[in-house]
Amino acid sequence: MNTEIVELNEQNIDIEKLMRAATIIVNLGTVVLPTETVYGLGANALSSTAVKKIFLAKGRPSDNPLIVHVCSVEMMEDLLKDPLDLRAKKLIETFWPGPLTLVFKRSNKVPVEVCAHLDTVAIRMPDHPIALKLIELANVPIAAPSANVSGKPSPTMAEHVIQDMNGRVDMIISADRSRIGVESTVLDISSPMAVILRPGGVTLEQLQEVLGKDGVMLDNMINGVVDKPRSPGMKYTHYAPNAPLQIVRGSKENILSYIKGKIKGNDSFIGVLCSDETKSEYQGAHVISIGSVHRLDQGASNLFAVLREFDSIGVDMIFAEAFAEDEMGLALMNRLKKAAGFNIVDV
Numbered sequence: 001m002n003t004e005i006v007e008l009n010e011q012n013i014d015i016e017k018l019m020r021a022a023t024i025i026v027n028l029g030t031v032v033l034p035t036e037t038v039y040g041l042g043a044n045a046l047s048s049t050a051v052k053k054i055f056l057a058k059g060r061p062s063d064n065p066l067i068v069h070v071c072s073v074e075m076m077e078d079l080l081k082d083p084l085d086l087r088a089k090k091l092i093e094t095f096w097p098g099p100l101t102l103v104f105k106r107s108n109k110v111p112v113e114v115c116a117h118l119d120t121v122a123i124r125m126p127d128h129p130i131a132l133k134l135i136e137l138a139n140v141p142i143a144a145p146s147a148n149v150s151g152k153p154s155p156t157m158a159e160h161v162i163q164d165m166n167g168r169v170d171m172i173i174s175a176d177r178s179r180i181g182v183e184s185t186v187l188d189i190s191s192p193m194a195v196i197l198r199p200g201g202v203t204l205e206q207l208q209e210v211l212g213k214d215g216v217m218l219d220n221m222i223n224g225v226v227d228k229p230r231s232p233g234m235k236y237t238h239y240a241p242n243a244p245l246q247i248v249r250g251s252k253e254n255i256l257s258y259i260k261g262k263i264k265g266n267d268s269f270i271g272v273l274c275s276d277e278t279k280s281e282y283q284g285a286h287v288i289s290i291g292s293v294h295r296l297d298q299g300a301s302n303l304f305a306v307l308r309e310f311d312s313i314g315v316d317m318i319f320a321e322a323f324a325e326d327e328m329g330l331a332l333m334n335r336l337k338k339a340a341g342f343n344i345v346d347v
């Protein structure tokens with residue numbers, strides 16, 4: 001497949017070029033588009049034919065549903081079973097456009113491929129001028145999972161998208177690095193208790209401010225409890241770098257001595273994922289910092305690029321320091337745990 005790569009500047013969008021992308025969407029093709037979270041692999045969400053191409057390009061299992069992206073609230077009304085209630089209206093008013101995906105009971109206008117035969121649909125309004133304009137020009141909602149090959153870290157830079165998707169989609173829109181750098185929070189509001197199925201760009205603390213402390217809970221799956229997943233995507237390996245990855249959790253001193261011991265007692269090429277505060281400690285390993293422990297929002301934003309960097313360097317094994325799991329640290333640690341396949345050692 002021949003992939004057209006089009007560079008766009010979000011401050012000064014070339015509408016003619018973007019119109020070509022919109023035409024591809026209307027004609028049931030696939031376009032990789034930038035969003036504020038990660039790049040997405042988009043297609044017309046109202047067409048089974050178009051949506052099947054997404055699964056094919058990603059190598060994604062068909063029981064993992066997609067997020068539908070809209071540019072207005074009107075655009076999603078057709079997709080819902082019921083009118084928006086007060087809780088949904090409050091969430092939309094506070095967080096859209098932005099990194100919050102809401103799971104609603106769906107109407108029968110949603111192709112079953114989009115929602116993997118569930119009776120719900122996940123919808124968000126991205127906070128990115130190119131994404132919003134593309135949806136508006138195409139005048140249809142756009143289904144878009146992260147634009148990585150299934151199982152790999154989500155792409156936050158155009159070069160990562162090109163690595164994964166060149167030759168697999170009709171067009172790639174190449175733009176700036178994703179501002180948030182970690183995917184949206186998926187919040188299920190299809191029943192009375194709002195449940196976070198995936199932590200992301202909107203934090204639990206922010207949601208509690210709107211819904212009350214008891215108005216929102218975390219799904220068990222987030223900590224790796226595999227029961228009956230409410231969000232099918234949660235059961236698959238994700239974000240995995242090529243080398244095995246272990247998370248080391250405990251006091252700072254214990255983490256340092258455990259990882260240093262591994263570096264000393266080992267002939268293989270070891271990678272260490274750590275913070276600015278500790279990066280000078282690990283002599284003899286390939287060390288990559290995700291930033292300061294005081295700015296885990298930036299750490300979350302750097303994580304996927306760091307995981308891909310370990311791949312390009314070709315380390316044999318990676319040890320990662322565990323980070324605090326509040327605010328954006330929750331999303332960061334969720335992705336790191338998945339990347340490690342929940343291989344965590346307490347020291």
Ligand code: TXA
Nearest residue numbers: 037039040065066120121122145146183184231232233
């Ligand atoms: O930030 C994001 O959300 C990015 C950008 C491109 O918008 N998209 C993204 O899509 O991360 P994806 O496909 O990689 O992740 C979608 C997640 C999966 O965990 C999936 O299981 C969940 O959303 N999901 C989708 N529809 C659902 C539904 N009806 N019920 C429960 N979970 C759903």
Ligand code: MG
Nearest residue numbers: 145146147154
């Ligand atoms: Mg994904």
